[in-house]
Amino acid sequence: MSSAAGVVAQEVLDEVNGAEVREEHDQRKQEQKDRMEATNRETLLRILYQMVLIRRLEEKAAESYSLGKIGGFCHLYIGQEAVAVGALSALRPDDYVLTSYREHGHAIAKGISPDEVMAELYGKAGGCSSGKGGSMHLFDANVNFLGGHAIVGGQIPLATGVAFASKYRGTDQVTLCFFGEAAVNQGAFHESLNMAQLYKLPCIYICENNQYGMGTSLERAMSLQDVSQKACAYDVASEFVDGMDVLAVREATERAVARARREQLPTLLEIRTYRFMGHSMSDPGNYRTRAEIEKYQERDPIKLFTASLKEKKLLDDQALADLEQRVRGEVDAAVRFAEESPEPAPEELFTHIYANQ
Ligand SMILES: Cc1ncc(C[n+]2csc(CCOP(=O)(O)OP(=O)(O)O)c2C)c(N)n1
Numbered sequence: 001m002s003s004a005a006g007v008v009a010q011e012v013l014d015e016v017n018g019a020e021v022r023e024e025h026d027q028r029k030q031e032q033k034d035r036m037e038a039t040n041r042e043t044l045l046r047i048l049y050q051m052v053l054i055r056r057l058e059e060k061a062a063e064s065y066s067l068g069k070i071g072g073f074c075h076l077y078i079g080q081e082a083v084a085v086g087a088l089s090a091l092r093p094d095d096y097v098l099t100s101y102r103e104h105g106h107a108i109a110k111g112i113s114p115d116e117v118m119a120e121l122y123g124k125a126g127g128c129s130s131g132k133g134g135s136m137h138l139f140d141a142n143v144n145f146l147g148g149h150a151i152v153g154g155q156i157p158l159a160t161g162v163a164f165a166s167k168y169r170g171t172d173q174v175t176l177c178f179f180g181e182a183a184v185n186q187g188a189f190h191e192s193l194n195m196a197q198l199y200k201l202p203c204i205y206i207c208e209n210n211q212y213g214m215g216t217s218l219e220r221a222m223s224l225q226d227v228s229q230k231a232c233a234y235d236v237a238s239e240f241v242d243g244m245d246v247l248a249v250r251e252a253t254e255r256a257v258a259r260a261r262r263e264q265l266p267t268l269l270e271i272r273t274y275r276f277m278g279h280s281m282s283d284p285g286n287y288r289t290r291a292e293i294e295k296y297q298e299r300d301p302i303k304l305f306t307a308s309l310k311e312k313k314l315l316d317d318q319a320l321a322d323l324e325q326r327v328r329g330e331v332d333a334a335v336r337f338a339e340e341s342p343e344p345a346p347e348e349l350f351t352h353i354y355a356n357q
């Protein structure tokens with residue numbers, strides 16, 4: 001075969017692949033548009049607003065990190081916003097949320113203000129953890145957001161205990177526990193699922209499967225890669241969910257919440273997603289290709305949702321521009337708040353060590 005023929009063949013192949021991607025995209029958009037029927041416009045626009053706010057706040061955080069204004073570790077959630085926003089949109093304000101160190105999005109969606117999140121990233125006194133937690137330890141008991149946990153899988157038994165407390169006290173509160181797929185290999189995950197089903201606890205375990213644990217792909221670390229199947233071992237209900245479709249996440253969480261609130265039973269949701277940035281700000285990213293990242297960026301949850309809203313005539317260019325401007329204003333204000341907030345006082349070293357301080 002001549003090299004010219006080879007080039008033609010590649011072009012034909014690209015065209016076929018491109019058509020396949022477009023077809024898949026159109027199909028997902030149609031599914032999302034069908035799901036929109038179940039939710040009012042105000043809620044849909046709030047969901048878009050939250051996803052855009054989280055994205056822009058983190059883009060700004062990356063900038064501040066590069067300028068040396070944010071120290072320590074910083075794990076961005078860019079690409080995964082539909083998981084936190086979709087799931088939390090199915091909760092009541094008095095429900096509990098616990099998650100890992102990749103938690104800026106969950107904190108915002110649970111109601112911690114952008115000012116307090118940004119100030120915490122800056123390590124300032126105005127932060128939600130008084131500047132003593134940083135990026136990995138956002139916390140606010142006032143909105144039932146119980147962290148921000150840096151030990152992989154550490155939040156899973158804690159969430160199980162929180163759900164036990166709700167049941168013991170006779171409330172109908174539900175606990176949502178988020179973790180990455182690498183945490184599923186921890187014993188704590190298995191012990192918790194066993195206990196939750198045995199004790200009938202209202203806990204929803206959400207595995208955000210972004211397919212990598214630091215630089216290690218799922219295939220290299222897990223013998224059974226279908227995470228949702230693992231629930232069978234403990235007789236726990238489970239679902240596999242597309243994490244790029246915010247409404248698919250919302251609907252699956254609604255089903256799990258109903259099971260938890262009415263029947264006091266746990267659920268495992270495996271939500272397939274992808275992080276567009278490195279594991280943390282210091283990740284050189286040489287374990288995956290540019291082409292792989294671009295493939296998933298085509299399926300950006302914010303792009304998909306915006307396109308669906310526009311086609312359903314629930315959003316136009318002007319409304320989108322207004323939303324972006326409102327978000328930009330909030331993010332700029334959060335940065336100003338963080339910059340102007342004081343450093344924690346030296347005495348703060350001795351507070352919050354034991355309870356009741
Ligand atoms: C018990 C424990 N072991 C190892 C680490 C180091 N570590 C931090 S993040 C991480 C990968 C976790 O990946 P995953 O659970 O998939 O979450 P993701 O970062 O993808 O959101 C590891 C191994 C840790 N923090 N805690």
Ligand SMILES: [Mg+2]
Pocket residue numbers: 180181182208209210211212213214
């Ligand atoms: Mg992961």
